Amino acid sequence: MDYSAIFSYMYTEIALVGVTAVALIYDLIAGKCGRRAFHGVICALLLLFIAGTVWPYHGETARIFGGMYIYSPSYVIIKSILAIGTLLVFLQADSWLRKEDTEFKRGEFYVLTLSTLLGMDFMISAGHFMMFFIGLELASVPMACLVAFDKYKHNSAEAGAKYILSALFASGLMLYGISFFYGTTGTLYFDDMTSGINGSALQILAMVFFFTGLGFKISLVPFHLWTADTYEGAPTAVTSYLSVVSKAAAAFALMVVLIKVFAPMTEYWQMLLYIVTVLSITVANLFAIRQKNLKRFLAFSSISQAGYIMLAVISGTPYGMTSLIYYVLVYMVANMAAFGVISVIEQNSGGKVGMDDYNGLYRTNPKLAIVMMLAVFSLAGIPPFAGFFSKFFIFAAAFEQGFHVLVFIALINTIISLYYYMLVVKAMFINPNDSPIASFRSDNSTRLSLLLCLAGILVLGIASSVFDGINLYSFGL
Amino acid sequence: MNILSLFPAIPVLMMLGLWLSKNTKQIHAVMVAGSSLLLGLAIALVFIFLGMRADGQTAEMLLTDSFMWYKPLNIEYAVGVDGISVAMILLSAIIVFTGTFASWKMTADVKEFFMWFCLLSVGVFGFFISTDLFTMFMFYEVALIPMYLLIGVWGTGKKEYSAMKLTLMLMGGSALILIGILGIYFGSGATTMNLTEIAGLHNIPVEMQRIWFPIIFIGFGVLGALFPFHTWSPDGHASAPTAVSMLHAGVLMKLGGYGCFRIAMYLLPEAAQELSWFFIILTTISVVYGAFSACVQTDLKYINAYSSVSHCGLVLFAILMMNTTAATGAVLQMLSHGLMTALFFALIGMIYGRTHTRDIRELNGLMKIMPFLSVCYVIAGLANLGLPGLSGFVAEMTIFNGAFMNNDTFHRVVTIIACTSIVITAVYILRLVGKILYGTCTNTEHLKLTDATWDERLAVIVLIAAIAGLGLFPLWMSDMISESVLPIISHILN
Numbered sequence: 001m002d003y004s005a006i007f008s009y010m011y012t013e014i015a016l017v018g019v020t021a022v023a024l025i026y027d028l029i030a031g032k033c034g035r036r037a038f039h040g041v042i043c044a045l046l047l048l049f050i051a052g053t054v055w056p057y058h059g060e061t062a063r064i065f066g067g068m069y070i071y072s073p074s075y076v077i078i079k080s081i082l083a084i085g086t087l088l089v090f091l092q093a094d095s096w097l098r099k100e101d102t103e104f105k106r107g108e109f110y111v112l113t114l115s116t117l118l119g120m121d122f123m124i125s126a127g128h129f130m131m132f133f134i135g136l137e138l139a140s141v142p143m144a145c146l147v148a149f150d151k152y153k154h155n156s157a158e159a160g161a162k163y164i165l166s167a168l169f170a171s172g173l174m175l176y177g178i179s180f181f182y183g184t185t186g187t188l189y190f191d192d193m194t195s196g197i198n199g200s201a202l203q204i205l206a207m208v209f210f211f212t213g214l215g216f217k218i219s220l221v222p223f224h225l226w227t228a229d230t231y232e233g234a235p236t237a238v239t240s241y242l243s244v245v246s247k248a249a250a251a252f253a254l255m256v257v258l259i260k261v262f263a264p265m266t267e268y269w270q271m272l273l274y275i276v277t278v279l280s281i282t283v284a285n286l287f288a289i290r291q292k293n294l295k296r297f298l299a300f301s302s303i304s305q306a307g308y309i310m311l312a313v314i315s316g317t318p319y320g321m322t323s324l325i326y327y328v329l330v331y332m333v334a335n336m337a338a339f340g341v342i343s344v345i346e347q348n349s350g351g352k353v354g355m356d357d358y359n360g361l362y363r364t365n366p367k368l369a370i371v372m373m374l375a376v377f378s379l380a381g382i383p384p385f386a387g388f389f390s391k392f393f394i395f396a397a398a399f400e401q402g403f404h405v406l407v408f409i410a411l412i413n414t415i416i417s418l419y420y421y422m423l424v425v426k427a428m429f430i431n432p433n434d435s436p437i438a439s440f441r442s443d444n445s446t447r448l449s450l451l452l453c454l455a456g457i458l459v460l461g462i463a464s465s466v467f468d469g470i471n472l473y474s475f476g477l
Numbered sequence: 478m479n480i481l482s483l484f485p486a487i488p489v490l491m492m493l494g495l496w497l498s499k500n501t502k503q504i505h506a507v508m509v510a511g512s513s514l515l516l517g518l519a520i521a522l523v524f525i526f527l528g529m530r531a532d533g534q535t536a537e538m539l540l541t542d543s544f545m546w547y548k549p550l551n552i553e554y555a556v557g558v559d560g561i562s563v564a565m566i567l568l569s570a571i572i573v574f575t576g577t578f579a580s581w582k583m584t585a586d587v588k589e590f591f592m593w594f595c596l597l598s599v600g601v602f603g604f605f606i607s608t609d610l611f612t613m614f615m616f617y618e619v620a621l622i623p624m625y626l627l628i629g630v631w632g633t634g635k636k637e638y639s640a641m642k643l644t645l646m647l648m649g650g651s652a653l654i655l656i657g658i659l660g661i662y663f664g665s666g667a668t669t670m671n672l673t674e675i676a677g678l679h680n681i682p683v684e685m686q687r688i689w690f691p692i693i694f695i696g697f698g699v700l701g702a703l704f705p706f707h708t709w710s711p712d713g714h715a716s717a718p719t720a721v722s723m724l725h726a727g728v729l730m731k732l733g734g735y736g737c738f739r740i741a742m743y744l745l746p747e748a749a750q751e752l753s754w755f756f757i758i759l760t761t762i763s764v765v766y767g768a769f770s771a772c773v774q775t776d777l778k779y780i781n782a783y784s785s786v787s788h789c790g791l792v793l794f795a796i797l798m799m800n801t802t803a804a805t806g807a808v809l810q811m812l813s814h815g816l817m818t819a820l821f822f823a824l825i826g827m828i829y830g831r832t833h834t835r836d837i838r839e840l841n842g843l844m845k846i847m848p849f850l851s852v853c854y855v856i857a858g859l860a861n862l863g864l865p866g867l868s869g870f871v872a873e874m875t876i877f878n879g880a881f882m883n884n885d886t887f888h889r890v891v892t893i894i895a896c897t898s899i900v901i902t903a904v905y906i907l908r909l910v911g912k913i914l915y916g917t918c919t920n921t922e923h924l925k926l927t928d929a930t931w932d933e934r935l936a937v938i939v940l941i942a943a944i945a946g947l948g949l950f951p952l953w954m955s956d957m958i959s960e961s962v963l964p965i966i967s968h969i970l971n
Contacts, residue, residue: 322549377622382622383615384619388618395659399663400663400667404660407656412649412652418648425626426629430626430637464546464547464548467547467549468547471548
């Protein structure tokens with residue numbers, strides 16, 4: 001085997017391992033001064049990594065390790081989106097990490113987060129179910145540590161326990177499903193498996209098990225029960241990572257596997273997805289209305305957003321894949337902006353995350369209120385912000401394949417979601433408050449990340465070149 | 478750059494200017510400069526358009542321009558105008574101009590208010606110049622969302638409830654429009670989103686049209702206050718601040734009628750013919766019900782809001798009659814109603830600003846105290862009930878004339894029923910005028926009040942001039958409109 005092929009196609013993962021190793025070693029050897037610069041160093045490294053891997057070097061699909069690992073330009077695009085998301089999380093995490101009880105384990109945060117990112121990259125690029133599973137686990141296990149990062153806080157520890165238990169259960173089911181596939185087809189390679197798939201009862205059951213495992217990661221209804229508690233308990237930076245990066249990776253991987261491996265069973269998984277999508281969007285929207293804690297609120301909002309992402313998956317077309325990647329990108333900047341605001345307010349106001357606490361925010365912190373407003377506008381799909389375009393495109397993707405009723409249900413749900421997103425705007429701009437959150441100056445690192453998110457919200461929709469660029473590569477399955 | 482693109486671009490620049498301005502004086506300067514520029518451009522556009530027509534340019538859309546935006550879905554940024562859009566752009570520019578002066582005395586968060594106001598006008602202008610379904614829809618939503626904050630923050634009364642109700646109902650309508658647009662796009666073979674090109678293809682199967690026509694018509698009908706989807710309108714208008722009521726009732730509600738005509742009926746002609754009877758019944762209810770409801774209201778703004786339901790119902794009623802005369806009347810009615818309802822809301826805002834009540838039981842004898850405002854109120858009322866010489870007469874006359882041209886029993890019966898609204902309108906207008914303007918003023922507090930200031934006079938005079946202009950010299954406008962309506966109507970009928 002030609003080892004140069006490994007370097008020329010697996011460059012994303014290799015570079016990421018490098019970054020992780022540097023973070024690990026730096027954490028060990030850095031002195032007092034070095035630790036103070038840790039944040040800057042790691043962000044710079046990550047930026048360098050993104051700059052080096054953001055665009056695909058090869059236009060064609062390639063297989064290495066005998067088809068275990070697949071390179072494809074569209075994979076590179078989604079991986080760089082995930083890496084950008086991670087960078088945004090790191091920028092927002094600084095003010096939280098600088099606190100006394102987390103400062104000494106700052107390095108762990110970086111290493112664990114980068115490990116999960118590595119796991120997601122492998123999961124996306126997998127060409128073999130074992131590889132896929134290892135990637136998934138690498139993305140899940142460190143995540144549990146991250147969720148329980150504030151381990152002396154009761155909520156955080158509880159959230160970590162909930163997360164790991166549900167994750168293990170879901171993984172177990174998934175592994176069970178994969179074993180059925182191995183039993184019926186005699187292989188675990190994606191490429192070989194397709195020919196053995198015939199939609200027998202056992203395989204349908206296996207697919208449902210497999211879907212459950214990923215449905216848990218994406219937190220689709222009915223696998224969403226862990227979401228609200230975990231999102232609420234986890235440190236806000238981790239919640240934002242969980243709600244965007246982890247979810248996006250799993251959704252993309254799901255689409256790849258469904259289209260590539262389960263192509264002969266399309267009608268079955270479309271039916272499955274149909275039900276799950278309707279449930280996810282509707283149930284999550286109805287629950288979101290009742291939430292008073294903004295982190296729980298965004299947890300339900302993210303479940304319904306995952307439902308919208310499934311509209312792109314269900315279409316199963318290259319155009320659907322473009323819309324999925326684009327949707328994920330747009331959702332990422334909007335959600336990161338919302339979580340960034342929540343995080344910085346939490347740090348500067350002594351842990352206020354209730355919706356009522358945000359009453360009158362515009363009077364005291366107008367800039368943060370405007371960022372938050374634009375973020376929820378984008379999440380709600382209001383033009384001219386990016387969310388409108390991404391929603392329109394996934395609706396078009398599903399509509400094109402004849403899912404008219406499904407699109408209609410999703411559209412009715414956008415009205416419900418508009419209602420609760422507007423509640424946030426109402427709290428900040430309209431509701432009076434005698435003791436609003438005091439005016440403060442947020443740290444530069446958070447400001448930078450919010451600025452990037454804001455730019456994304458405003459520009460990604462109007463500038464069609466982003467969408468066209470993604471579209472150029474989404475045929476590479 | 479195409480002259481049409483300036484219409485949404487100028488408000489964007491105004492927002493930028495507002496963002497940079499430091500005090501109320503600068504804010505006013507930006508607003509006056511920007512809105513005068515828009516008004517000037519709109520008048521210039523009318524002359525350019527008429528000139529091009531006089532030169533013998535017969536294309537349906539003039540001043541067209543387009544560039545590809547999203548290739549995979551054939552979305553273009555495409556602009557172009559015909560006589561209908563030119564009339565609507567002129568209307569919008571007048572309302573934005575007068576709305577600026579009507580909110581001259583605003584004190585709380587002036588900068589933010591005008592920024593949202595400008596965003597609203599970006600949406601309105603963008604909608605009227607667009608010829609691409611997606612772009613049109615995008616501008617439509619841009620125009621809707623600022624309403625929430627404009628009403629919620631600067632409104633009066635139960636503003637939060639009204640703002641939320643209005644936003645949700647209108648966005649519900651736009652969800653219907655969105656699915657309808659997708660239906661049209663994929664139904665016509667997914668090759669273009671351009672209105673005129675889709676109409677030219679004329680290949681959407683009738684079975685599909687039967688599904689999408691009602692959906693789109695209701696979607697736009699929500700904004701056009703189609704019964705029973707009109708309930709946002711009274712609450713919304715009553716709670717909104719003056720300039721917002723003016724722009725919303727004056728222009729935004731016209732987006733509904735314009736969309737019904739230009740998208741629902743033009744692109745889905747067969748279904749429009751088949752199903753028009755159902756919507757004719759609904760609009761007839763709107764017309765009569767709105768007028769009756771106005772009779773029993775005691776709040777000045779509610780009276781005008783229900784009157785708007787009635788008059789906007791007449792717009793939809795007229796376009797469903799499907800002949801050139803009635804459709805020309807519909808566009809004239811949009812113009813006329815836009816102007817006079819804006820005048821009404823402006824005057825109500827000015828009276829409310831002085832008396833701090835809108836309850837007609839507490840107001841009387843205002844004619845002696847504020848003669849200028851009262852006289853203007855009478856003029857607005859007379860325009861509303863269709864006095865010859867003012868715009869309302871021209872529009873309603875044309876509509877009923879056109880409606881009666883359909884020589885089957887159904888159309889004639891509904892026309893006669895709708896005609897009764899003229900009488901009912903006279904009832905509530907004359908009752909209102911008699912009650913609040915004449916007689917002796919019993920409230921001693923009101924005796925100390927003053928008449929209109931210069932900024933208010935300017936806004937009111939511009940509107941009255943436009944109303945009288947349309948009423949006395951309707952032909953130049955109705956000719957421009959009818960030659961643009963003709964191709965659309967003949968497309969629907971064939």
